[in-house]
Amino acid sequence: MAIQQELSMDLPVIDLDIFLSGPEDSEQVLNECKKAADALITYGALVLHDSRVSEEDNSIFLDLLEDYFAQPTEALKKDERPELSYQIGVTLENTEKPKCAVDEPCLRIIERLDPAERPLDISAHSPDPKCRFFWRMSDKPPYATQFPSLNASNIVPEKDSLRERWTPIMEQWGKSMKNA
Known part of the structure; x- marks a missing residue:
């Protein structure tokens, strides 16, 4: 019986300001790149912090969408x-289907990946839950x-x-x- 690892949904926060202010080959920038790549591999998502975007605008936008999707x-x-x-x-939710579920070349690429690197099982052609x-x-x-x-x-x-x-x-x- 396989033990499924439980993943935390505390998504890593990637600081975009590091990319904007430092040389692209600096250790700090490279570490942030690795953090972003690891987040995408592990979660398929990440959170960006960008000081050019106000927290107030972010909160107002999120409040609006929360109200909208609560309908x-x-x-x-x-x-x-x-x-x-x-x-x-x-x-x-459950409207869009992943392209690879019906795209043979895409399915062949997934088959060649190491099982640990493959996306969730899409063979059932399940629609996207978001x-x-x-x-x-x-x-x-x-x-x-x-x-x-x-x-x-x-x-x-x-x-x-x-x-x-x-x-x-x-x-x-x-x-x-x-x-x-």
Whole structure:
């Protein structure tokens, strides 16, 4: 019987300021790179600290999304746009399937990996368990396009307490990310 190692979800915090201020071959930068690589290998995720992004903006954004995803599924479903390949609005859990689940060349690469380095079993073709919200941070193209999702407006939730603050907070957070 295999013993499954329990992983802590205390994700490592990678200090982006170290990369921005030090020479790229310094010991401190290399250690932070190793820490980031180890986090991605172990968890598939990490937390970035970047002093160019305000903690207040981060908290306001997280509060908004917590309020949004606390809504009933029926309310969230109103913001789905499968006809636009989920390129705007919400994508609910168990909607997206990993590409490698059906991509033979990708499956062959995974088979060649050491078992300890392989991703979770995708052979059952299980959909991704996470939810996400896609908010485009660009203007509509100034020309005709054959891609309907590029012509679509961003989705703003209907609930009054969300609708009032949604666009300013999403735009502020997006600008923070783009400017960082």
